[in-house]
Amino acid sequence: MHTRIQPNILYFGTPVVLLSTLNEDGTPNLAPMSSAFWLGWRAMLGLGARSKTAQNLIRTRECVLNLPSDALAPAVDRLALTTGSNPVPERKHERGYRYVQDKFGRAGLTPTPSETVKPPRAAECPVAMEAVVEAVHPIGDGGTQAFEVRVQRVWAHEAVRTPGTDDHIDPDAWRPLIMSFQKLYGLGPQVHPSTLATIPERFYRGPDLEHARTL
Ligand SMILES: Cc1cc2nc3c(=O)[nH]c(=O)nc-3n(C[C@H](O)[C@H](O)[C@H](O)COP(=O)(O)O)c2cc1C
Structure with missing residues (x-):
């Protein structure tokens, strides 16, 4: 039976992304975030408007979405409670x-170094995606913003690729780091055969992927 509750946050579990962007002086910033989802070769990224990352994204329109594996949790945790903003905003x-x-x-x-954007990739992350900002949407009162980014280049470690293919990630080998209610987790093994997975992945190919092939 359900009972009514009012959780303070609704972070039910999403993958962690380490976003690299470029600061005004040309040095890279790297920030963990997890309000992210993907549709085709686009991602929506929810970010505090006053974060250094959001400011860098608006100024430069470029980033790299580095996806850490669960084994990189200590590296991600070392970035917690840090900001590239100086001085540190009052609330932070x-x-x-x-x-x-x-x-x-x-x-x-x-x-x-990246190939199509200036911010660098994080070599140790099994997946890194170079992307450009296509649109910025305010969320609620505008204190957070959703950045719609288009991926231009996808890099993957050999270990997470499906052997013998050049267009597949192996979900049994890819171990994303998940943030759930501010804590860090890995994924367990597949729990059930997937009927959706009977659709060949190539059916999802869209114009953004074709565009990326020309860059
Ligand atoms: C695991 C993890 C997930 C986070 N997810 C988000 C997020 O989705 N959106 C966000 O704005 N901040 C998120 N944060 C907080 C940012 O990392 C924080 O605001 C940081 O100061 C941003 O760095 P910057 O100011 O250098 O851009 C997360 C932090 C951690 C450690």
Whole structure:
């Protein structure tokens, strides 16, 4: 039986993304976020409007979506309560955030040049997607914004690719890091055969993928 509750947050579990963007001085910023979902070769990213990442995205229109595996949880956690904004905004200061200039160094991750955008990839993340901002949508009172980004390049470690293919991620090998109610988890094994998965993945190919092939 259901009972009525009013949870403070509704973070039921989404994958963690490490967003790399470029600061005004050309150095990279790297920020964990998890209000993300994908449709085709686009992603919607929910970000605090005052975060350094949101400001960098609006100014440069470019980012890399680095997807950490569950094994990289310690690196992600080292970025918690940090910001690339200096001075630290008042509300963040109250919550214990502090300014970190070198987020890649702080996480222990290695910046690697991207091909179609200026922000670097994080070499240790099994998946990295270069993307550009297509639209910015306010959420609620505008304190958060949804960034609609279009992916231009997808990079993957050999270990998460389906052997013998160049267009498939193996979901049994890919172990995303999941944030649920501010805590970090991995995924368990497949729990049931999937009827949806009878649809060949190539049926989902759209114009953004074709566009990316020309870049
Ligand atoms: C696991 C994790 C998930 C997070 N998810 C989000 C998110 O979805 N949206 C957001 O705005 N902030 C999220 N945060 C908080 C940001 O990382 C935080 O605002 C940070 O200061 C942003 O860095 P920046 O100011 O350098 O851009 C998350 C933090 C962690 C550790």
